[in-house]
Amino acid sequence: xxxxxxxxxxxxxxxxxxxxxxxxxxxxxxxxxxxxxxxxxxxxxxxxxxxxxxxxxxxxxxxxxxxxxxxxxxxxxxxxxxxxxxxxxxxxxxxxxxxxxxxxxxxxxxxxxxxxxxxxxxxxxxxxxxxxxxxxxxxxxxxxxxxxxxxxxxxxxxxxxxxxxxxxxxxxxxxxxxxxxxxxxxxxxxxxxxxxxxxxxxxxxxxxxxxxxxxxxxxxxxxxxxxxxxxxxxxxxxxxxxxxxxxxxxxxxxxxxxxxxxxxxxxxxxxxxxxxxxx
Amino acid sequence: xxxxxxxxxxxxxxxxxxxxxxxxxxxxxxxxxxxxxxxxxxxxxxxxxxxxxxxxxxxxxxxxxxxxxxxxxxxxxxxxxxxxxxxxxxxxxxxxxxxxxxxxxxxxxxxxxxxxxxxxxxxxxxxxxxxxxxxxxxxxxxxxxxxxxxxxxxxxxxxxxxxxxxxxxxxxxxxxxxxxxxxxxxxxxxxxxxxxxxxxxxxxxxxxxxxxxxxxxxxxxxxxxxxxxxxxxxxxxxxxxxxxxxxxxxxxxxxxxxxxxxxxxxxxxxxxxxxxxxxxxxxxxxxxxxxxxxxxxxxxxxxxxxxxxxxxxxxxxxxxxxxxxxxxxxxxxxxxxxxxxxxxxxxxxxxxxxxxxxxxxxxxxxxxxxxxxxxxxxxxxxxxxxxxxxxxxxxxxxxxxxxxxxxxxxxxxxxxxxxxxxxxxxxxxxxxxxxxxxxxxxxxxxxxxxxxxxxxxxxxxxxxxxxxxxxxxxxxxxxxxxxxxxxxxxxxxxxxxxxxxxxxxxxxxxxxxxxxxxxxxxxxxxxxxxxxxxxxxxxxxxxxxxxxxxxxxxxxxxxxxxxxxxxxxxxxxxxxxxxxxxxxxxxxxxxxxxxxxxxxxxxxxxxxxxxxxxxxxxxxxxxxxxxxxxxxxxxxxxxxxxxxxxxxxxxxxxxxxxxxxxxxxxxxxxxxxxxxxxxxxxxxxxxxxxxxxxxxxxx
Ligand SMILES: Cc1cc2nc3c(=O)[nH]c(=O)nc-3n(C[C@H](O)[C@H](O)[C@H](O)COP(=O)(O)OP(=O)(O)OC[C@H]3O[C@@H](n4cnc5c(N)ncnc54)[C@H](O)[C@@H]3O)c2cc1C
Numbered sequence: 001x002x003x004x005x006x007x008x009x010x011x012x013x014x015x016x017x018x019x020x021x022x023x024x025x026x027x028x029x030x031x032x033x034x035x036x037x038x039x040x041x042x043x044x045x046x047x048x049x050x051x052x053x054x055x056x057x058x059x060x061x062x063x064x065x066x067x068x069x070x071x072x073x074x075x076x077x078x079x080x081x082x083x084x085x086x087x088x089x090x091x092x093x094x095x096x097x098x099x100x101x102x103x104x105x106x107x108x109x110x111x112x113x114x115x116x117x118x119x120x121x122x123x124x125x126x127x128x129x130x131x132x133x134x135x136x137x138x139x140x141x142x143x144x145x146x147x148x149x150x151x152x153x154x155x156x157x158x159x160x161x162x163x164x165x166x167x168x169x170x171x172x173x174x175x176x177x178x179x180x181x182x183x184x185x186x187x188x189x190x191x192x193x194x195x196x197x198x199x200x201x202x203x204x205x206x207x208x209x210x211x212x213x214x215x216x217x218x219x220x221x222x223x224x225x226x227x228x229x230x231x232x233x234x235x236x237x238x239x240x241x242x243x244x245x246x247x248x249x250x251x252x253x254x255x256x257x258x259x260x261x262x263x264x265x266x267x268x269x270x271x272x273x274x275x276x277x278x279x
Numbered sequence: 280x281x282x283x284x285x286x287x288x289x290x291x292x293x294x295x296x297x298x299x300x301x302x303x304x305x306x307x308x309x310x311x312x313x314x315x316x317x318x319x320x321x322x323x324x325x326x327x328x329x330x331x332x333x334x335x336x337x338x339x340x341x342x343x344x345x346x347x348x349x350x351x352x353x354x355x356x357x358x359x360x361x362x363x364x365x366x367x368x369x370x371x372x373x374x375x376x377x378x379x380x381x382x383x384x385x386x387x388x389x390x391x392x393x394x395x396x397x398x399x400x401x402x403x404x405x406x407x408x409x410x411x412x413x414x415x416x417x418x419x420x421x422x423x424x425x426x427x428x429x430x431x432x433x434x435x436x437x438x439x440x441x442x443x444x445x446x447x448x449x450x451x452x453x454x455x456x457x458x459x460x461x462x463x464x465x466x467x468x469x470x471x472x473x474x475x476x477x478x479x480x481x482x483x484x485x486x487x488x489x490x491x492x493x494x495x496x497x498x499x500x501x502x503x504x505x506x507x508x509x510x511x512x513x514x515x516x517x518x519x520x521x522x523x524x525x526x527x528x529x530x531x532x533x534x535x536x537x538x539x540x541x542x543x544x545x546x547x548x549x550x551x552x553x554x555x556x557x558x559x560x561x562x563x564x565x566x567x568x569x570x571x572x573x574x575x576x577x578x579x580x581x582x583x584x585x586x587x588x589x590x591x592x593x594x595x596x597x598x599x600x601x602x603x604x605x606x607x608x609x610x611x612x613x614x615x616x617x618x619x620x621x622x623x624x625x626x627x628x629x630x631x632x633x634x635x636x637x638x639x640x641x642x643x644x645x646x647x648x649x650x651x652x653x654x655x656x657x658x659x660x661x662x663x664x665x666x667x668x669x670x671x672x673x674x675x676x677x678x679x680x681x682x683x684x685x686x687x688x689x690x691x692x693x694x695x696x697x698x699x700x701x702x703x704x705x706x707x708x709x710x711x712x713x714x715x716x717x718x719x720x721x722x723x724x725x726x727x728x729x730x731x732x733x734x735x736x737x738x739x740x741x742x743x744x745x746x747x748x749x750x751x752x753x754x755x756x757x758x759x760x761x762x763x764x765x766x767x768x769x770x771x772x773x774x775x776x777x778x779x780x781x782x783x784x785x786x787x788x789x790x791x792x793x794x795x796x797x798x799x800x801x802x803x804x805x806x807x808x809x810x811x812x813x814x815x816x817x818x819x820x821x822x823x824x825x826x827x828x829x830x831x832x833x834x835x836x837x838x839x840x841x842x843x844x845x846x847x848x849x850x851x852x853x854x855x856x857x858x859x860x861x862x863x864x865x866x867x868x869x870x871x872x873x874x875x876x877x878x879x880x881x882x883x884x885x886x887x888x889x890x891x892x893x894x895x896x897x898x899x900x901x902x903x904x905x906x907x908x909x910x911x912x913x914x915x916x917x918x919x920x921x922x923x924x925x926x927x928x929x930x931x932x933x934x935x936x937x938x939x940x941x942x943x944x945x946x947x948x949x950x951x952x953x954x955x956x957x958x959x960x961x962x963x964x965x966x967x968x969x970x971x972x973x974x975x976x977x978x
Pocket of ligand 1: 024028096098104106108117160161163189
């Protein structure tokens, strides 16, 4: 018989996790769908469930030493209404799922689910977020791109929990998150585009691009971005075709029940192009 | 009471808002068992061997061998089996039920079932015609021989899923004498009763059907529940227990009937001076694995082959094709949405081809009172489409927008569809197949019971019927009683389909109320009845498609404004305007509810709702993947109703249920066509398709 445990503290949760395998559940908005069973019968969990959503000590958003730090059980709806939340993250959350879902869904769950279509992920990639993993043995801090290794694959260990997400504070003169879903609300992304630049005194100080749902994990190529730092805005715009060509080979989407490869690729590159030429 | 159209509160508002309405899944009967359907996992082949696990006590399977009567679901065309026997013809075809008291045990047993098949190559293309119809009007042959130019296009439409909020569900109970009572989410209590009688080979008094509160249907609960109810009735007969079967969402989306995909080939003969001499059309619809209602769907499509236009010379043909896919069936509009999409696009495409303003061309051929219909019947009643079109153009600022949107760099478009919908059954169906009977009974307390089999599935019939009766008898609403239909108490007033309920059943109810008024004696029990009589002037030759296909038509104009993003090809709806002639609204707000919901369902069909069958399996089988519009996608909507009373409808009312859907797809497709400057031939007009059109389309 599967046991459902509601720990009352993070420590208790860590002890339990160290003791035996559990499935961690935060908001459950992915898990309850994935483990659904015939109505009026229990969901199909094969392992015990550790329900952490009630851990108040992990519900926070704060500023700390140059980072915005988000506790892992904070529902995304709370982030939407907090002044500390980075603009791009708010953009992504604002068109994620539906209001009811947003009161349960967490960023940690979006990471744990590791879907290439997870909407907060490209933002975490673009903002160089650090994921803080805790276990009874201590704390590991890993950049987001080292946590997620493939569709539904990550390096979080059986005895670890995502404690918090640390986002370095940074400034952008222009930034966009464009979600391309099947409709205007409550839709899984067919693809997404995130772009952020910081241009000061007509000089590109920072240039960051990420794509969602066009490859096995979120697509971000720092080596491409770096080539364009130091240009003037005009120069950057002048190189738009070159930039599009640089990203082209990395955009390798799939055909599925929501869209097709050609569309995903064309629109991803259109959005990149449009972002640059309208700077 | 004021004018009948003045809105009142729907009588089921409160029970639905506070959660006290009893839907089928709310029903439990002591000792009730559950049933789960075991289905084919291949598209075509023979069942070689079925290996069952050891069945615990009280668990059993129910299959075709348990059917006392005929193993066929009684609908118009009898080719749907209740349970597959030795072969299967589509993925998801029911083979047997597992029935027992505990769902968890049933789930465990299900995992241990093994069915071995001998697979055959399934057919997914339009090659096996099972029904062919054709008819002519005038002399299409000479029209095409004398044509200066022939314009031809093919139009393709996809599946559409009803996506009622409440999935299919039935509960069966059985008493000690073996009488079965089926309570469920269904549109047609007597279709179910007749189907179950045949399956059980039972006497009329041994089967009772009761409607539970229905959480949406849209045609999806027209013929489909006749399958599930017969299965459960057979199970109850075998086991002697009450049994419940509620479909899960994915099961519902994978195996229940949908709108038929279609391919419609249109040809127009054009003279030297740009007259349309005639049309030829060839319609193919995909029935799935059995015919069911598809022949009737096809005939409604064929009859709509000229939309609202009068074209003198016609040659029309069509086929129902069998494929090894889930059977398709009734869905609001019933063949008309496919055809009206094709006709409206075609009229615009002809206009472009011959360099005429589409509006002028359409006005020139717009049907007038007295004109001959596509089947050589007569439009007997006044047609007020000219006023309706003017009104729609005025409230939408159509002409100015046409000019503004044509400018370079503007990615907006405005599209206008004109359409009609025949009210009631096609042809003489009302008199030959249905022969509706209604009763009103006044009890000793002077309460008037409305005894009809019409089902309220959200469209407000429980309110509007009471309104008609209370107004005619001049009694308060709460002195009338309209319980959920129960075949032990109500006569067969026909199915709740085909936009017939207010016009036909409501018309009979109004006549019965007038009769009761004359016979009214205080505190006496009086029952009156009325049976449908076909109006004398309506003549229909079913064999040759000649005559009046419908007793009356409702008419409409939809205008849709869109913006298409040039970067992502996504469509944003900006505004929708509609003008309808439904004769007379029995309750204005109820009709507005139909109008808002209907148009969004029609527009969704036109630009959003993608459903594909991939290797015989439905690819979008949940609400995450099957995209219908949300309130965020829904733009501001403005609807105008224009009175044009129909003499035989109650207070002049005609059908309103389907009309509001059928014009949505062409209106949105035309708007997108204008926004992108490329001709649209397929629906839904998805961003993926728009991208393709912009790359390789025709101007
Ligand atoms: C109707 C609907 C619409 C949706 N729309 C969107 C959308 O638009 N965009 C989008 O990105 N997603 C969407 N989702 C998916 C889902 O809401 C998100 O992925 C959400 O972020 C998951 O958060 P959760 O807390 O509910 O995760 P859960 O379901 O609780 O968990 C998901 C996974 O993460 C793991 N996990 C959770 N918390 C931790 C932790 N602290 N430490 C370690 N592992 C953890 C779990 O073990 C599990 O594997 C939608 C879901 C639904 C049902």
